[in-house]
Amino acid sequence: MKKELLLEIKDLKTYFYTDTGIVKAVDGINLKLHKSEVLGLVGESGCGKSVASLSILRLVDQPGKNAGGEVIFKGEDLLKKSEEEMRKIRGSEIAMIFQEPMTALNPVYTIGNQVMEAILIHQDVNEEEAKKKTVKMLELVGIPDPEKRFNEYPHEMSGGMRQRAMIAMALSCNPDLLISDEATTALDVTIQAQILELMKDLQKKIEAAILFITHDLALVAEMADTVAVAYMGKIVEYSSVKNIFKDPRHPYTYGLLKSIPSLITKKTKQPLLAIEGMIPSPHNMPKGCYFHPRCPFATDICRKQMPELKEIKPGHLVRCFNPIENAKEVSKK
Amino acid sequence: MKKSILEVKNLKKYFPVVGGVFSKPIAWVKAVDDISFNIFEGETFSLVGESGSGKTTTGKTILKLLEPTAGQIIAEDIDITNYSASEMRPLRRDMQIIFQDPYGSLNPRLPVGEIIREPLFVHRVGNKKEQEEKAIETMKVVGLRPEYLRRYPHEFSGGQRQRIGIARAIVLNPKFIVADEPVSALDASIQSQVLNLLMDLQQKLSLTYLFIAHNLAVVRHVSDRIGVMYLGKLMEIANTQELFNNPLHPYTQALLSAIPIPDPEIKKERIILAGDIPSPINPPSGCVFRTRCIYAKDICAEKMPQLVDIGSGHFTACHFVKKGGKTEFTKKS
Numbered sequence: 001m002k003k004e005l006l007l008e009i010k011d012l013k014t015y016f017y018t019d020t021g022i023v024k025a026v027d028g029i030n031l032k033l034h035k036s037e038v039l040g041l042v043g044e045s046g047c048g049k050s051v052a053s054l055s056i057l058r059l060v061d062q063p064g065k066n067a068g069g070e071v072i073f074k075g076e077d078l079l080k081k082s083e084e085e086m087r088k089i090r091g092s093e094i095a096m097i098f099q100e101p102m103t104a105l106n107p108v109y110t111i112g113n114q115v116m117e118a119i120l121i122h123q124d125v126n127e128e129e130a131k132k133k134t135v136k137m138l139e140l141v142g143i144p145d146p147e148k149r150f151n152e153y154p155h156e157m158s159g160g161m162r163q164r165a166m167i168a169m170a171l172s173c174n175p176d177l178l179i180s181d182e183a184t185t186a187l188d189v190t191i192q193a194q195i196l197e198l199m200k201d202l203q204k205k206i207e208a209a210i211l212f213i214t215h216d217l218a219l220v221a222e223m224a225d226t227v228a229v230a231y232m233g234k235i236v237e238y239s240s241v242k243n244i245f246k247d248p249r250h251p252y253t254y255g256l257l258k259s260i261p262s263l264i265t266k267k268t269k270q271p272l273l274a275i276e277g278m279i280p281s282p283h284n285m286p287k288g289c290y291f292h293p294r295c296p297f298a299t300d301i302c303r304k305q306m307p308e309l310k311e312i313k314p315g316h317l318v319r320c321f322n323p324i325e326n327a328k329e330v331s332k333k
Numbered sequence: 334m335k336k337s338i339l340e341v342k343n344l345k346k347y348f349p350v351v352g353g354v355f356s357k358p359i360a361w362v363k364a365v366d367d368i369s370f371n372i373f374e375g376e377t378f379s380l381v382g383e384s385g386s387g388k389t390t391t392g393k394t395i396l397k398l399l400e401p402t403a404g405q406i407i408a409e410d411i412d413i414t415n416y417s418a419s420e421m422r423p424l425r426r427d428m429q430i431i432f433q434d435p436y437g438s439l440n441p442r443l444p445v446g447e448i449i450r451e452p453l454f455v456h457r458v459g460n461k462k463e464q465e466e467k468a469i470e471t472m473k474v475v476g477l478r479p480e481y482l483r484r485y486p487h488e489f490s491g492g493q494r495q496r497i498g499i500a501r502a503i504v505l506n507p508k509f510i511v512a513d514e515p516v517s518a519l520d521a522s523i524q525s526q527v528l529n530l531l532m533d534l535q536q537k538l539s540l541t542y543l544f545i546a547h548n549l550a551v552v553r554h555v556s557d558r559i560g561v562m563y564l565g566k567l568m569e570i571a572n573t574q575e576l577f578n579n580p581l582h583p584y585t586q587a588l589l590s591a592i593p594i595p596d597p598e599i600k601k602e603r604i605i606l607a608g609d610i611p612s613p614i615n616p617p618s619g620c621v622f623r624t625r626c627i628y629a630k631d632i633c634a635e636k637m638p639q640l641v642d643i644g645s646g647h648f649t650a651c652h653f654v655k656k657g658g659k660t661e662f663t664k665k666s
Contacts, residue, residue, distance in 0.1 A: 044520035158609040188383035190606045193591035218593035241597045259525035261554035262595050268554050271529045275522035278490050
């Protein structure tokens with residue numbers, strides 16, 4: 001069963017032209033997202049995951065600029081659209097939830113006003129209907145007493161409630177694609193569980209696809225159908241969530257999985273497997289594979305040449321010359 | 334019998350909320366409200382809880398960086414509760430702290446060598462040459478290259494800065510270190526490096542840690558015993574294994590169930606807590622957790638349950654957890 005393709009990113013590049021040189025924040029990424037699929041994009045800070053999401057909506061600010069590639073959404077390239085056309089797509093067909101609900105919401109307008117704004121702009125309704133719809137949305141995302149909350153300002157709400165309001169705003173126009181950029185990172189774990197549950201629930205209801213961006217591998221395991229792992233502006237591994245966690249092939253993915261303490265590891269108080277070193281400076285990128293200075297399996301070719309993202313088994317793409325063959329054997333060593 | 338290195342008895346720390354023309358306190362934030370626990374020599378005791386639960390305040394009050402409102406702090410048989418700053422100074426050689434934010438906690442105008450040497454200078458340990466040698470030696474211990482001695486904090490990455498903070502904390506050979514969210518600002522691959530370092534140092538220097546964190550997976554990995562805090566109170570204290578295998582307090586149960594697990598094949602039963610943490614200015618009567626507890630009864634609103642030993646060092650503060658760990662939970666109708 002093949003699902004309908006919703007978004008295809010082809011060789012997307014976003015570079016920042018700074019005084020000290022060009023920073024290739026997004027350096028030729030390819031992604032496919034089908035209808036009502038959840039794609040997890042994971043990576044550490046500086047890997048370009050947020051810039052990638054902003055590039056889809058063409059929200060990257062100076063000195064950042066698109067440097068090539070295509071973003072095909074429902075068969076049309078968003079990068080070729082006029083600013084006017086983009087404005088119609090943003091918030092209606094593609095909506096976004098940001099990390100910090102306090103800074104993403106406008107402090108001088110009420111919550112109700114801000115959710116209603118999206119509805120008034122994108123839908124052909126009058127103010128009264130928009131207000132009714134807003135209250136319904138606030139209720140849908142689990143904000144108690146929505147009619148009263150409609151008139152509250154962001155500072156009167158808790159972090160979890162603000163994030164709910166953000167979700168209400170994002171979903172108010174039934175988007176086909178929802179981009180969630182670290183939507184639960186600022187929240188406490190019990191509140192995070194509430195919000196994730198809500199997102200899963202609503203995703204089923206409105207059948208939206210989600211591009212789920214996070215640094216937390218555990219969240220990806222919970223939410224995503226497919227996973228793309230990013231490192232220094234490039235996708236290094238791309239597969240189903242099961243493959244990524246059970247059969248990771250890229251040494252970076254493997255190291256990342258092994259380095260996080262989790263509730264399922266048996267031994268505690270033992271050294272964790274750590275990835276040596278740190279991410280390179282974007283101004284001084286290593287030659288060859290960007291990961292080779294930290295990679296325990298690096299060989300000569302890794303130092304000279306950037307590997308291609310290759311399909312090593314159906315649906316499992318890896319950018320590595322020496323992919324891990326069997327994760328279980330490596331962990332024994 | 335293990336030796337208690339630190340004993341906290343009925344500790345309270347209230348912060349005034351001032352208002353009115355004369356800036357009189359009009360209310361009190363009960364950041365830490367009547368908590369008691371022991372820390373034994375050589376162990377890692379962790380305090381976990383969500384934001385606003387009072388864990389950081391506890392850490393700072395224990396070190397007398399904040400004046401306690403009431404209660405007792407006994408460090409190795411000495412009651413330091415009412416010690417003045419000058420009386421505390423000699424004791425501070427043995428009690429150090431590592432801060433959460435590796436950016437804000439280092440003086441940007443001092444080179445790294447000076448930052449690490451400063452505690453030796455303050456406590457008049459050795460002459461300048463000896464101090465510098467000790468600083469270099471300590472840099473090696475925490476995995477910083479001694480060539481970096483003259484560099485400034487901004488020239489280092491987050492993980493390296495945290496190493497500088499750790500070097501500063503251990504340079505006086507303390508016995509006890511409060512580690513306040515030492516890895517929460519770091520990326521996953523760097524986090525494991527720093528956790529390994531902390532565990533390694535504990536072995537080598539026979540340190541005792543009070544480890545403060547919100548990430549339960551991290552806490553499980555490094556701790557011997559754990560205390561769970563909620564709204565300024567301790568809800569449960571137990572050995573790490575015991576706490577994770579047999580959580581008895583409803584809050585601990587919900588907290589543990591909320592943690593995402595990095596394995597897509599494990600789908601666990603979630604206890605989703607409704608609502609947010611109440612305000613510490615006006616906490617609920619009786620048990621502070623009752624407003625979110627699925628088992629709350631009338632008695633919970635009347636009486637705050639005491640933290641009692643229900644057997645073999647497992648303490649719980651719940652009306653419905655009895656001796657021997659028998660629970661009498663029934664859901665609210």
